[in-house]
Amino acid sequence: xxxxxxxxxxxLAVGATVAALLVGxxxxxxxxxxxxxxxxxxxxxxxxxVAVPYCSVYDSEGREKMGADHPRxxxxxxxxxxxxxxxxxxxxxxxxxxxxxxxxxxxxxxxDGANKLSVGSDGPDNASTGMTWPGVAGAEMxxxxxxxxxxxxxxKFKKKYPNVKTMVSVGGWAETGGYFDxxxxxxxxxxxxxxxxxADGSVNQSGINTFAxxxxxxIKKYGFNGVDxxxxxxxxxxxxxxxxxxTLSNARRAGLVKSYAALMKTLREKLDRASAAxxxxxxxxxxxPSSGYLLRGMETFQVQKYLDYVNIMSYDLHGAWNEYxxxxxxxxxxxxxxxxxxxxxxxxxxYGGTGYLNTDWAYHYFRGSMPSGRINIGLPYYTRxxxxxxxxxxxxxGKAATTDCPAGAGLTKCGDGAVGIDNLWHxxxxxxxxxxxxxxxxxxxxxxxxxxxxDYVTDYGFPANTQLTGTYVRKxxxxxxxxxxxxxxxxxxxxxxxxxxxxxxADYVVDKGxxxxxxxxxxxxxxxxxxxxxxxxxxxxxxxxxxxxxSAKPYGAKRSTIDLPTKALxxxxxxxxxxxxxxxxxxxxxxxxxxxxxxxxxxxxxFQFDYATSAPAxxxxxxxxxxxxxxxxxxxxxxxxxxxxxHNRVSLKLPSWQSLAPGASVQVxxxxxxxxxxxxxxxxxxxxxxxxxxxxxxxxTTVVQPGTxxxxxxxxxxxxxxxxxxxxxxxxxxxSSEYGAGATVSHGSHEWKAKWWTKGETPGSTGEWxxxxxxGAC
Numbered sequence: 085x086x087x088x089x090x091x092x093x094x095x096l097a098v099g100a101t102v103a104a105l106l107v108g109x110x111x112x113x114x115x116x117x118x119x120x121x122x123x124x125x126x127x128x129x130x131x132x133x134v135a136v137p138y139c140s141v142y143d144s145e146g147r148e149k150m151g152a153d154h155p156r157x158x159x160x161x162x163x164x165x166x167x168x169x170x171x172x173x174x175x176x177x178x179x180x181x182x183x184x185x186x187x188x189x190x191x192x193x194x195x196d197g198a199n200k201l202s203v204g205s206d207g208p209d210n211a212s213t214g215m216t217w218p219g220v221a222g223a224e225m226x227x228x229x230x231x232x233x234x235x236x237x238x239x240k241f242k243k244k245y246p247n248v249k250t251m252v253s254v255g256g257w258a259e260t261g262g263y264f265d266x267x268x269x270x271x272x273x274x275x276x277x278x279x280x281x282x283a284d285g286s287v288n289q290s291g292i293n294t295f296a297x298x299x300x301x302x303i304k305k306y307g308f309n310g311v312d313x314x315x316x317x318x319x320x321x322x323x324x325x326x327x328x329x330x331t332l333s334n335a336r337r338a339g340l341v342k343s344y345a346a347l348m349k350t351l352r353e354k355l356d357r358a359s360a361a362x363x364x365x366x367x368x369x370x371x372x373p374s375s376g377y378l379l380r381g382m383e384t385f386q387v388q389k390y391l392d393y394v395n396i397m398s399y400d401l402h403g404a405w406n407e408y409x410x411x412x413x414x415x416x417x418x419x420x421x422x423x424x425x426x427x428x429x430x431x432x433x434x435y436g437g438t439g440y441l442n443t444d445w446a447y448h449y450f451r452g453s454m455p456s457g458r459i460n461i462g463l464p465y466y467t468r469x470x471x472x473x474x475x476x477x478x479x480x481x482g483k484a485a486t487t488d489c490p491a492g493a494g495l496t497k498c499g500d501g502a503v504g505i506d507n508l509w510h511x512x513x514x515x516x517x518x519x520x521x522x523x524x525x526x527x528x529x530x531x532x533x534x535x536x537x538x539d540y541v542t543d544y545g546f547p548a549n550t551q552l553t554g555t556y557v558r559k560x561x562x563x564x565x566x567x568x569x570x571x572x573x574x575x576x577x578x579x580x581x582x583x584x585x586x587x588x589x590a591d592y593v594v595d596k597g598x599x600x601x602x603x604x605x606x607x608x609x610x611x612x613x614x615x616x617x618x619x620x621x622x623x624x625x626x627x628x629x630x631x632x633x634x635s636a637k638p639y640g641a642k643r644s645t646i647d648l649p650t651k652a653l654x655x656x657x658x659x660x661x662x663x664x665x666x667x668x669x670x671x672x673x674x675x676x677x678x679x680x681x682x683x684x685x686x687x688x689x690x691f692q693f694d695y696a697t698s699a700p701a702x703x704x705x706x707x708x709x710x711x712x713x714x715x716x717x718x719x720x721x722x723x724x725x726x727x728x729x730x731h732n733r734v735s736l737k738l739p740s741w742q743s744l745a746p747g748a749s750v751q752v753x754x755x756x757x758x759x760x761x762x763x764x765x766x767x768x769x770x771x772x773x774x775x776x777x778x779x780x781x782x783x784x785t786t787v788v789q790p791g792t793x794x795x796x797x798x799x800x801x802x803x804x805x806x807x808x809x810x811x812x813x814x815x816x817x818x819x820s821s822e823y824g825a826g827a828t829v830s831h832g833s834h835e836w837k838a839k840w841w842t843k844g845e846t847p848g849s850t851g852e853w854x855x856x857x858x859x860g861a862c
Contacts, residue, residue: 460599465603
């Protein structure tokens with residue numbers, strides 16, 4: 085089949101000469117690229133030389149097209165293991181509320197030992213591609229498809245609900261650093277860790293290319309609309325992610341963030357090329373952590389520009405991995421979080437009283453670098469819980485007794501997690517014992533609340549005559565937006581979600597212009613079976629979101645809240661050289677500014693940018709660039725009940741004596757105190773004119789050279805200081821020369837003295853703690 089570009093070119097060429105054909109083809113290509121650019125989401129990376137068909141998925145404002153009654157996303161994770169073959173209740177594609185969701189993430193595929201995306205070997209026991217469910221209504225296979233299993237059913241239902249997009253999700257907690265083979269045994273292959281990062285910490289581009297190529301082939305073969313990467317976690321923090329992966333992750337952690345960026349860039353570019361070839365835009369998303377601890381080790385989450393959207397795992401914020409009892413997925417902070425209080429977060433002035441274990445904080449972290457519409461907040465359809473809880477208010481912010489952690493947990497002491505009837509969806513530890521976590525589907529939690537023992541408990545190993553001990557009383561905190569069940573007799577605390585909390589979170593999504601919600605996992609939702617007098621798997625919570633969203637206004641499609649210049653300069657900015665792991669506090673990267681224009685930026689050139697209010701408005705530099713906060717959208721002393729705005733705006737300037745020549749770079753020692761994603765909405769101002777930066781990838785900007793067309797050029801006689809050396813007596817500094825401690829040079833009309841041996845470090849670029857001591861003007 086001809087592509088739209090080739091087809092149009094052929095029509096233009098009918099009866100024309102070869103020369104006219106070439107002109108027509110070029111015109112068509114340019115026109116198509118321009119039209120598609122009008123649909124590109126704000127801030128989304130464009131693969132060079134590829135006319136990506138953005139308009140197949142996005143409208144002219146860069147908003148995703150999901151159907152008239154779906155202005156916001158409802159993304160449900162659909163898992164491959166709830167097949168019913170083990171005797172527990174099945175949850176199949178026929179159980180999904182297809183009219184209520186917009187996207188389905190199939191969990192999970194994995195990275196196999198050959199660095200390829202895989203769901204295992206084909207066969208009748210493969211739930212993804214080979215399994216069948218004879219006699220189950222709605223689970224009949226589509227005989228026209230060459231595969232069976234969940235993939236057959238997903239494709240079958242997509243024909244009836246064409247607005248629903250499906251994504252294959254790769255990784256997850258158990259399959260980030262390995263995978264489960266056909267027998268169900270975990271193979272410690274290395275997964276994402278070794279596929280993307282070599283043992284010495286360098287980028288494994290060969291492995292990345294193999295994986296990305298296999299991803300494109302996989303989604304085409306099985307009819308997916310894109311890929312969701314659930315890599316847990318590419319962070320420099322020690323002992324992060326699954327303890328089974330620590331020997332791999334810890335050894336590579338200095339290179340994980342860089343490799344993660346290389347992986348996502350490669351996926352984006354290969355998906356874009358496939359999109360152009362197929363005439364439909366393939367989506368790329370990630371499941372991102374919400375933990376401030378993990379995000380501190382992910383630098384500025386440099387991958388967001390490659391993603392259509394990010395799904396925040398804004399749950400597992402409290403659990404039995406420690407003794408501090410709190411909500412699984414609070415929307416806001418209340419200033420009383422026991423874990424944060426113990427760590428002196430509220431009382432340490434640099435934090436600004438900011439509590440960071442809540443959904444609102446995590447949303448604002450990503451809002452610093454993305455439009456609100458390219459962000460989705462996560463909701464858990466499962467509980468977390470503790471037993472033997474002491475103190476707190478009905479258990480909230482109390483403590484569970486400390487106990488030995490489950491085998492394989494990698495920790496020494498854990499909180500006393502709920503077990504038995506309060507832990508229905510439990511995992512087994514590496515010794516085969518029940519891992520205490522208080523994990524239940526919400527339908528089971530609702531039965532506990534009503535004092536009902538469902539008839540399904542025998543499927544989970546409980547006797548038919550099981551009786552409940554004590555009463556599970558529903559509690560709710562309006563500041564946190566968090567419900568829980570409290571059993572005073574058993575001292576059990578189970579953090580839940582229900583219609584009230586989900587409605588409040590859906591209202592928050594609408595009010596903030598957020599793209600939507602992500603659900604882990606659909607099988608936990610509930611419905612009331614009046615005939616049996618019990619709750620069972622249903623769609624109550626998902627319907628609550630759908631009903632709230634269906635008449636909502638369109639989501640926020642612009643990243644900046646201020647008007648930015650439409651002319652942009654090719655000036656690159658990056659935050660890198662972050663200290664490793666726990667050494668990265670205060671967070672102290674190098675801000676590198678590189679002038680890729682043909683003009684010299686004069687001393688006094690001002691840069692401004694936004695960073696997220698997830699970090700307090702107290703960022704500074706230690707390099708003499710005069711960093712100041714010129715605006716903060718959140719001015720409260722804390723974030724109780726939520727952050728009030730999105731951005732802190734920063735101004736910094738090249739020192740008056742320092743210019744930045746074409747091709748030259750300057751480094752600034754930067755400091756801030758809580759994590760923020762990549763600063764955005766940059767402007768550069770000199771010669772009386774302000775420009776945007778091309779690297780921001782903002783919609784509606786044109787890259788120019790200063791001094792061309794109507795763009796004014798700076799006056800070098802008034803704005804550019806004397807060149808290196810000037811009239812100084814000391815020898816001019818040279819980037820290629822070596823200098824020992826005590827050596828003096830001249831640079832930028834100043835004299836400089838080396839504190840220790842150095843080579844290639846520009847005087848004045850690293851602040852008062854750098855190599856060069858400024859001895860004054862000369």
